[in-house]
Amino acid sequence: MPAPAAESSVRLPERVTGLWTQIRRADVRALVGVIVALALVVRLVDLGTRMAHWDEARVAYWTLRTVETSAWAYRPIIHGPLLQHVGGVLFEVVEPTDFVIRLPVAVVGGLLPAVALLVRSRLDRREVLALAMVLAADPVLVYYGRFFRSDVPLAAFALLALGAAIRAIDTDDARWWPVVGLAAGLALATKENAILYPVAWAGAVVVTVALAHPAIDRADTDLGRARDGIATVVDHARRGWPWLVGGLALAVGVVVITYAPRTAGPTGGIEDLLAHPASLGAILDAVLVDAPTDLIDLWVTGDVRGHSVPLYLGYGVAVLVAGSLGTVLAAAVGAARDRRPLVVFATVWGVASVVGYAVAADVRAPWLAVHAIVALAIPAAVGLAKLSERVSDRVRKATVSGWPELPDRTTGIDRRSTLAVALLTVIAVHTAVVGGVLAYQHPEPRLNFIAQGAQPGENAKPTLDRVASVSVDGPEVAWVGGYAVRDERATLTAPPPSAWFERLPLPWYVERAGLEQISVADPADLDDPPPVVIGPAADRDRFAPLLDGYEVTTFARFRHGSPHTYRVGPWSYTVEGESAVIWMDRDVG
Numbered sequence: 001m002p003a004p005a006a007e008s009s010v011r012l013p014e015r016v017t018g019l020w021t022q023i024r025r026a027d028v029r030a031l032v033g034v035i036v037a038l039a040l041v042v043r044l045v046d047l048g049t050r051m052a053h054w055d056e057a058r059v060a061y062w063t064l065r066t067v068e069t070s071a072w073a074y075r076p077i078i079h080g081p082l083l084q085h086v087g088g089v090l091f092e093v094v095e096p097t098d099f100v101i102r103l104p105v106a107v108v109g110g111l112l113p114a115v116a117l118l119v120r121s122r123l124d125r126r127e128v129l130a131l132a133m134v135l136a137a138d139p140v141l142v143y144y145g146r147f148f149r150s151d152v153p154l155a156a157f158a159l160l161a162l163g164a165a166i167r168a169i170d171t172d173d174a175r176w177w178p179v180v181g182l183a184a185g186l187a188l189a190t191k192e193n194a195i196l197y198p199v200a201w202a203g204a205v206v207v208t209v210a211l212a213h214p215a216i217d218r219a220d221t222d223l224g225r226a227r228d229g230i231a232t233v234v235d236h237a238r239r240g241w242p243w244l245v246g247g248l249a250l251a252v253g254v255v256v257i258t259y260a261p262r263t264a265g266p267t268g269g270i271e272d273l274l275a276h277p278a279s280l281g282a283i284l285d286a287v288l289v290d291a292p293t294d295l296i297d298l299w300v301t302g303d304v305r306g307h308s309v310p311l312y313l314g315y316g317v318a319v320l321v322a323g324s325l326g327t328v329l330a331a332a333v334g335a336a337r338d339r340r341p342l343v344v345f346a347t348v349w350g351v352a353s354v355v356g357y358a359v360a361a362d363v364r365a366p367w368l369a370v371h372a373i374v375a376l377a378i379p380a381a382v383g384l385a386k387l388s389e390r391v392s393d394r395v396r397k398a399t400v401s402g403w404p405e406l407p408d409r410t411t412g413i414d415r416r417s418t419l420a421v422a423l424l425t426v427i428a429v430h431t432a433v434v435g436g437v438l439a440y441q442h443p444e445p446r447l448n449f450i451a452q453g454a455q456p457g458e459n460a461k462p463t464l465d466r467v468a469s470v471s472v473d474g475p476e477v478a479w480v481g482g483y484a485v486r487d488e489r490a491t492l493t494a495p496p497p498s499a500w501f502e503r504l505p506l507p508w509y510v511e512r513a514g515l516e517q518i519s520v521a522d523p524a525d526l527d528d529p530p531p532v533v534i535g536p537a538a539d540r541d542r543f544a545p546l547l548d549g550y551e552v553t554t555f556a557r558f559r560h561g562s563p564h565t566y567r568v569g570p571w572s573y574t575v576e577g578e579s580a581v582i583w584m585d586r587d588v589g
Contacts (some may be wrong), residue, residue: 018025023588028125031115032132039136040110041223042439043145046107048099050442051461053455054557056148057505060101062494063087064511072262073268075494081258082189087148091585096512101148111147112156112374113138115380118163121170122342123381131381134330139375139435140323143450144367146439150191151367155374157187158197166342181247185254193371196356200375204348208341259287313358319366320354322449323434324373326427331376333423335385343379350375352431365452384427390420444559453575456505458555463582464506467532468513470588475530479503481539483580484519491517504557506534531588537561537579540547550583 052060054366063084066072068179072088074081086104094100113132120128135141145152161183168176175235187194213218213419260270260283353372438444443459444451470476479485485497492508500507510517520526523542526533529550535543537554544552555561 011198028120029117031129032114035113035129035136036111036131037061039113040107042136042142043106043110044103045511046440047102047146049440049461050098050146051100051456051459052101052505052508053147053149053399053452053456054504055452056098056101057508058413058501059084060087060096060148061147061508061511063101064091064096064508065492066262067091068099074261076192076496080154080189080191080194082186083148083150083153085258089575092481098148099243102146105144105148105152106146106158109141110136112141112145112152112159113229115156115159115163118160118167119342119378122166122380123386124503126385127381130384130388131377134327134377134380134384135374136403137431138317138324138327138373138434139431139438140366140369140373140450142435143439144370147367151370153186154190154194155370157183157190158194161187161375162197162201163327168240174243175219177240177243177247178250179247181250182254184247185251188255189252190256196353196360196371200349200352201345204345207348208345211344236339242558256284256287257375261286284453305496307361307364309358312361312364312564313355315364316354316358319449320372321368323369323438324376327373327376327380327436328385329423329427330380330383332379333386334379336382337386338382340381340382340444346378366450367452384424387420387424390417391424425462443556448559451559452562453559454557455576457559457561460553460555460582461509462582463553463555463584464509466584467515467582468509470513470515470531471583472531472588474516475518477532477534478526478530479517480520480523480526480535480543482536483534484521486519487526488517488519502536503534503580510534518570529583529585531585533583535581537581540581541553543583547583549586551586553584555582557587573581 019269059078062075063543064079066084072081072084072422078084083104090096090100090103113135114125115126116131116135119131123131139150164176164179164183168174184194187197202274210559257270262291263269324572331347331350335345349370356368357371378500438448438450443457444455467477483499485491485499485501490497491500515532518530523546526543526546527545533543533547533550540554556577557580558575558577560575561579562577563574564577565574
């Protein structure tokens with residue numbers, strides 16, 4: 001006989017509580033494993049649908065050229081070589097597509113939540129799970145975990161190095177130092193701003209110590225603690241020096257292997273070292289002298305950062321609030337309610353990253369928020385744990401006293417529990433809506449702080465798929481007007497002519513299709529148009545009369561098809577915009 005509805009409703013909270021109890025008793029490693037699996041699914045689903053951003057297309061194009069020529073040399077404007085090398089290996093095995101170029105980033109981003117297990121000596125069980133969830137679900141981490149760019153892998157490797165170092169110290173297990181070295185080497189091979197992480201960590205350590213021991217009359221005590229800490233580190237290093245040396249060797253080895261040139265020819269590159277051992281000196285010189293020099297010339301002493309720091313700082317804060325509001329709110333709660341060294345350290349590290357990148361950045365880019373978010377994830381995890389603990393305590397008391405519990409008229413509603421419920425609701429809704437919509441919507445909405453301005457505002461992939469199917473004798477694609485260069489062969493080696501950059505992201509799609517290309521700047525020179533003609537919208541009227549019978553597709557190369565100004569009261573903000581035109585012969589396509 002079925003139970004009455006009233007009895008079923010009474011048992012529902014008990015069932016929920018029982019399920020929650022089972023989850024709480026499960027092995028934390030198994031639960032983090034479930035979170036990692038979900039994070040991978042979130043990043044891999046529909047991964048190749050979004051049209052390539054300019055930066056994605058730019059690096060993918062040169063990766064494809066490397067595969068075709070077997071020649072590669074470090075160029076700091078393209079950033080660290082790791083993703084290029086991984087992409088090149090994948091291109092040798094499978095067809096180069098948007099899904100394939102983003103796959104390594106998606107896998108690394110999906111595995112990132114597992115790093116939470118490395119700090120379980122500093123965080124309790126609930127906080128470890130919360131940290132894994134933040135790293136898995138933060139909307140900015142999700143978006144750029146589905147994007148062919150180095151920021152998420154760099155943040156993941158840096159956090160892995162930090163977590164492994166904490167694990168080595170807390171467990172007094174020197175076998176973790178090779179993991180630290182490998183992760184550090186991969187971080188340095190991923191992107192040059194890896195060097196900013198230890199700088200931020202060193203500053204955060206100083207601030208954490210100062211905040212933990214501020215009193216002058218405790219100087220002797222603090223000095224004693226410092227001496228004890230140094231003695232512990234020295235003893236650890238003395239007993240584990242082989243592992244430390246191994247970790248350092250791994251870091252150096254990864255850097256040398258990834259930054260060493262790959263050059264076809266009689267002397268070869270690192271891949272031909274066994275055949276040409278005399279080239280070792282030149283290879284080491286390229287890695288240890290030329291690469292750092294080029295890096296410093298461009299990113300340190302160059303003129304790439306002539307910008308307003310307050311403007312960049314305001315932009316960075318706006319991206320964090322718009323894209324990662326849940327993480328920011330939870331981090332604020334965690335930082336305000338917890339003074340443990342790891343929480344203070346991560347909070348200072350996160351705030352320093354926001355300010356530091358406003359100074360160091362060369363462009364207003366939302367992907368830079370990734371480097372602050374992985375730091376703020378730690379206090380955010382603590383904040384989420386505290387909020388959920390207050391809510392669960394409230395639910396448990398209500399279950400014991402009868403469900404639902406009526407408010408006590410003498411004390412009123414528990415305001416802290418109400419605030420905790422409200423904050424958790426805002427965090428959950430924002431994460432689900434922003435992460436669930438903006439990470440998958442194609443094309444992105446015009447007002448999207450997560451997407452950078454060079455993300456195409458319209459999806460031309462159906463047309464480009466038809467372009468890729470063209471096969472005729474002779475030239476198949478003509479770049480015209482503002483997209484034309486003097487000699488198309490100049491686009492095959494870096495750096496290409498400036499007009500090539502105006503074509504992005506289209507060169508990636510045309511090059512991977514293996515189409516023969518020509519350039520025509522003047523309409524009078526377009527005597528026999530090939531099946532596909534591509535030019536800027538500004539030149540459409542000049543070439544349209546010569547392309548009668550061609551199907552026309554116009555799409556926004558930026559998020560906006562033309563410059564647009566947003567106005568809020570006395571303030572205005574103008575974003576770039578431009579459209580491209582693809583003419584395609586109906587008889588061929």
